[in-house]
Structures are given as structure tokens and as C-alpha cells.
Amino acid sequence: xxxxEIENTLTKGIASIALxxxxxxxxxxxxxxxGIDSMGFVEIxxxxxxxxxxxxxxxxxxxKDFETIHALASFISKQL
Amino acid sequence: MIMYVTVPSSKNKRYLSxxxxxxxxxxxxxxxxTCSGNASQIIFExxxxxxxVSVQNSLNRFLKxxxxxxxxxxxxxxxxxxxxxxxxxxxxxxxxxxxxxxNSSLQTSISSLMEEWVNRPFRDENHHLVFxxxxxxxxxxxxxxxxxxxxxxxxxxxxxxYLFQRxxxxxxxxxxxxxxxxxxxxxxxxWKDKFEAxxxxxxxxxxLSKTSLKSIPVILKHSKTKKGFRFRLICxxxxxxxxxxxxxxxxxxxxxxxxxxxxxxxxALHALFEKKGLPANSYIVPVPVDKRSxxxxxxxxxxxxxSMFLFQIHVHTVHDRKTLIMDIKKxxxxxxxxxxxxxxxxxxxxxxxxxxxxLKHIFRIPFEGKFASFSFSHIGRCSYQSxxxxxxxxxxxxxxxxxxxxxxxxxxxxSYNGMLNIVISWLDGLVGDDDISAIECNLKKLLCRx
Numbered sequence: 056x057x058x059x060e061i062e063n064t065l066t067k068g069i070a071s072i073a074l075x076x077x078x079x080x081x082x083x084x085x086x087x088x089x090g091i092d093s094m095g096f097v098e099i100x101x102x103x104x105x106x107x108x109x110x111x112x113x114x115x116x117x118x119k120d121f122e123t124i125h126a127l128a129s130f131i132s133k134q135l
Numbered sequence: 136m137i138m139y140v141t142v143p144s145s146k147n148k149r150y151l152s153x154x155x156x157x158x159x160x161x162x163x164x165x166x167x168x169t170c171s172g173n174a175s176q177i178i179f180e181x182x183x184x185x186x187x188v189s190v191q192n193s194l195n196r197f198l199k200x201x202x203x204x205x206x207x208x209x210x211x212x213x214x215x216x217x218x219x220x221x222x223x224x225x226x227x228x229x230x231x232x233x234x235x236x237x238n239s240s241l242q243t244s245i246s247s248l249m250e251e252w253v254n255r256p257f258r259d260e261n262h263h264l265v266f267x268x269x270x271x272x273x274x275x276x277x278x279x280x281x282x283x284x285x286x287x288x289x290x291x292x293x294x295x296x297y298l299f300q301r302x303x304x305x306x307x308x309x310x311x312x313x314x315x316x317x318x319x320x321x322x323x324x325x326w327k328d329k330f331e332a333x334x335x336x337x338x339x340x341x342x343l344s345k346t347s348l349k350s351i352p353v354i355l356k357h358s359k360t361k362k363g364f365r366f367r368l369i370c371x372x373x374x375x376x377x378x379x380x381x382x383x384x385x386x387x388x389x390x391x392x393x394x395x396x397x398x399x400x401x402x403a404l405h406a407l408f409e410k411k412g413l414p415a416n417s418y419i420v421p422v423p424v425d426k427r428s429x430x431x432x433x434x435x436x437x438x439x440x441x442s443m444f445l446f447q448i449h450v451h452t453v454h455d456r457k458t459l460i461m462d463i464k465k466x467x468x469x470x471x472x473x474x475x476x477x478x479x480x481x482x483x484x485x486x487x488x489x490x491x492x493x494l495k496h497i498f499r500i501p502f503e504g505k506f507a508s509f510s511f512s513h514i515g516r517c518s519y520q521s522x523x524x525x526x527x528x529x530x531x532x533x534x535x536x537x538x539x540x541x542x543x544x545x546x547x548x549x550s551y552n553g554m555l556n557i558v559i560s561w562l563d564g565l566v567g568d569d570d571i572s573a574i575e576c577n578l579k580k581l582l583c584r585x
Contacts, residue, residue: 092515093393094424097471118389
């Protein structure tokens with residue numbers, strides 16, 4: 056999968072978790088500006104694990120990997 | 136032979152969800168054990184006075200658009216409970232209590248008035264809202280709304296007041312009620328899913344109840360009058376709040392504010408439980424989560440759209456905050472992964488068949504009747520999105536809920552305009568004022584470290 060394809064998949068999932076329109080999400084907007092709270096954040100973790108068949112808990116995940124959709128897509132791309 | 140099955144119509148009815156029914160059970164328990172039901176209130180601290188006649192008239196006009204606020208719980212022929220609208224719109228009129236504070240200490244007087252409001256029972260089963268206006272000797276004014284939790288959850292109540300503000304600002308405000316969900320299906324399908332969810336929930340509760348639970352004993356039998364709730368409000372300014380959130384991100388991780396606040400609340404209360412010498416191995420804390428299906432909170436304004444996480448905190452982890460936060464995060468992750476809040480919602484739909492007076496006893500079976508160690512909530516997103524109310528600037532905005540009994544004590548976090556507020560709510564007599572002062576001191580010490 057390309058980073059763009061991962062970003063598209065993430066945008067769909069995150070829009071549904073954050074209860075936002077997909078069109079209102081850009082890949083460089085920080086998650087906290089989307090109104091995502093701790094539960095939403097964990098929902099994103101679980102969504103990524105199920106969709107991309109990754110065990111994020113077992114990876115060396117850092118805060119910078121989770122701040123935007125683009126950063127998360129880049130991280131996932133490296134893991135796949 | 137063709138069999139016709141009558142499908143209950145929800146065209147004109149708002150059937151109650153399982154969680155609405157749970158709120159009804161808590162209301163019943165509170166009415167039986169304390170002086171009032173499951174009420175809460177939101178309070179605005181305003182920088183200038185409002186004209187009471189104008190508030191009264193505006194609220195009157197606004198509330199006439201919402202006869203639903205004077206509905207009552209009823210049961211349909213299909214046995215599903217629903218919210219029945221009154222035959223005449225707005226039969227009882229508006230309740231706006233106007234009070235003037237005298238010379239006594241402002242903080243003490245405001246607190247005692249707020250306690251008085253929330254402890255006053257609603258007039259009857261169709262009465263769910265009371266508004267308050269307090270004038271002080273300075274320009275500072277307080278506006279409050281006491282509400283029945285069967286009508287709104289906390290975010291719904293915030294949205295309702297915000298809708299009122301929008302109604303006042305909008306020249307063409309006759310359509311303000313459009314888009315709000317006023318009906319809901321009876322949800323009398325997918326029984327297999329609901330029974331499986333019930334089974335899952337039972338297993339979870341049995342697993343949690345294997346260790347003994349710390350809870351402050353509630354003694355109600357020997358008191359002559361039913362007791363009310365007390366409040367302690369702790370406000371932080373913008374600088375302190377910024378530091379608190381920076382600490383939360385640093386210690387618990389990006390966006391992990393709720394687990395951080397739960398860890399802090401547990402640590403702050405732990406000293407009280409230890410002082411009282413309560414023998415037990417763990418704390419059980421239900422934490423409400425918003426389960427609205429739409430980003431437009433106006434749509435899901437009335438009734439309850441929450442579910443819960445259930446956290447079990449082992450006493451041996453409490454002193455080590457790193458371990459405590461890790462444990463809470465792990466439990467949250469596991470519950471999201473297993474869809475526990477959704478399972479709880481499905482399972483709760485089964486409860487609607489039983490009357491609240493019966494469920495009161497069922498709720499006391501697990502955990503030897505202790506229910507939970509304490510209540511906790513963190514409202515991460517404020518739904519009131521304006522810096523003013525009726526032309527007055529809002530200095531601060533907070534929630535003051537009554538708490539299910541047991542446990543009879545809770546710690547609640549909310550933020551407004553970059554300022555964190557904490558409210559400790561407790562059943563009068565459950566703990567002393569000095570105990571609450573100790574909890575306040577602990578909370579400040581734990582949150583405001585440099």
C-alpha cells in the first residue's frame with residue numbers, strides 16, 4: 056500500500072471515530088484539533104490494528120507518530 | 136395462514152434506550168435513599184447581571200418549543216418504556232428562582248445555594264428543569280439549570296443551553312428545534328445479540344467481583360430525614376490548567392487525559408479510604424463515555440447517549456502512578472478492543488422489561504451491594520461553544536451532579552475556555568468536611584506539580 060492509500064483509509068476510519076465529515080479532515084491536522092479524546096485515540100489504535108493487521112503495542116511507537124494522519128500513515132507504511 | 140405482526144410504531148414516540156432505563160433506576164434508588172432523584176446542574180459564572188424578567192420571558196418562549204421537557208416515563212402495550220409527552224404544552228410554566236446574596240462569604244453562600252437547588256426534588260413526574268439566577272453584591276451573577284438526568288446527559292444539558300443562546304441570537308428562530316431527534320425505535324429486535332451481550336456483561340461483572348471492593352459504607356437506615364448532596368468546587372486558572380494538561384501528556388501520553396485524571400482521582404481518594412481503614416483489594420470505578428452516533432450534538436440532545444467503561448484498580452498499584460496509569464490505559468484499550476461500552480448498551484436494553492423498583496435490588500447483587508468505589512467523569516469536549524450568555528461574558532462554567540448511592544461520592548472534571556474545574560460531590564455525612572479538604576489538598580498537590 057502507498058502512503059496515500061493508507062492516508063485515505065485512515066481518513067475514513069478517523070472521520071467515523073471523530074464523528075466528522077471526511078472532507079473536513081486534512082492529513083496534517085493534529086488529532087487534538089479534531090476533538091479526539093483519550094477514548095477516540097484508543098479507538099484509532101484499535102482501528103489501525105484491525106485494518107492493517109498490526110500489533111501497535113509491540114512496536115516502538117512514539118508520540119510524533121500519532122500527531123497527524125500523515126505521520127501515522129508514514130509509521131504504518133514502515134511497519135507493513 | 137398469514138400471520139401479521141404489529142411492529143410498534145416509533146413515529147410519535149421516543150422509546151427509551153437501555154441506558155435511559157439505567158438512569159431511571161439510579162433516579163429511583165436516589166429518591167428512595169436521599170432527598171431527591173438523579174439530578175445534576177450546570178452553572179455559569181457571569182461577569183455582569185442579567186435582567187430577570189428578560190431571562191424569564193426568553194426562557195418561557197424557548198421552552199414552549201420543547202414540550203418534551205415536560206414528558207414522563209410511561210410503558211407501551213409492547214412493554215417497551217417510552218417518554219410520553221404532556222397533553223397540553225407547557226402545563227406547569229417555567230421555574231426561575233431569583234435570589235440575592237447578602238453580606239456573607241460569597242464562595243460559601245454560592246456553594247450552599249447550589250447544594251440547596253440540586254437537593255430540592257422536582258415537583259412531579261412531569262417536572263424536570265429548574266432555572267436559577269443569583270445576584271451578588273458585585274456585578275458577578277450566577278445562572279444555573281438543575282436538570283433531571285433522565286432528560287439529558289451532561290453534554291445534552293450543555294447543548295440545550297447553547298441552543299437557547301443560539302435561539303436568542305437568531306432573528307428567525309422558529310426553526311431552532313428542527314433536526315433534533317424526538318423519536319426513537321423501540322429496539323425490540325436482534326434479541327440473540329442482546330442476550331449474548333448480557334452473557335458477556337455477566338461474565339465481566341463476575342470476574343470483577345472476585346476481589347473485594349473498597350467502598351465507604353453508606354448508613355441511611357437510622358437517619359430521620361433523607362440526606363442531600365454537598366459540593367466542593369476547585370477551579371484552576373489558565374496557567375495552572377496548561378501545566379496540568381502538559382503534565383498529563385508527559386506522564387500518560389498524547390491525548391491520554393482521562394486515564395491521567397482517573398489515576399489522580401484514585402490517588403487523591405486513596406488516603407481517605409486508608410484513613411477509614413476499609414479492608415479491600417481493589418477499587419471499581421465506572422467511567423461514562425459518550426456514545427453519540429453523530430458529530431452534531433444538537434441531533435442527540437435529549438436523553439442519554441452514554442455508556443461506560445468499568446475499571447478495576449488494584450490497591451497495590453495506587454502508590455506508583457506510572458504503573459497505575461499503564462494499568463488504566465491497558466484496561467481502556469482492552470475494553471475498546473472488545474467493544475465493552477457497546478456490549479453494555481446492548482445488554483442494558485434487556486433491563487427495560489423490569490420495573491425500576493425491581494431493578495433496584497438486582498443492581499445490588501454484584502459487589503455485595505457496593506455498586507462502585509466512587510464516581511468519576513471527565514467531560515473532554517464542552518458543547519457550550521460561546522463565550523457569552525444572554526450578553527454577559529462567561530467567567531466560568533461547571534457541572535454539579537448528584538452521585539448514585541452507593542458509592543455516594545464522586546470526582547468530576549470539566550474544562551471551559553482553557554480552565555479546568557473539579558467538583559467533588561458527596562452524600563452529606565458520608566465523609567466529613569475535613570476529609571473533603573484533605574482530598575482537595577491532595578488533588579491540587581498531585582495536579583499542580585512543576
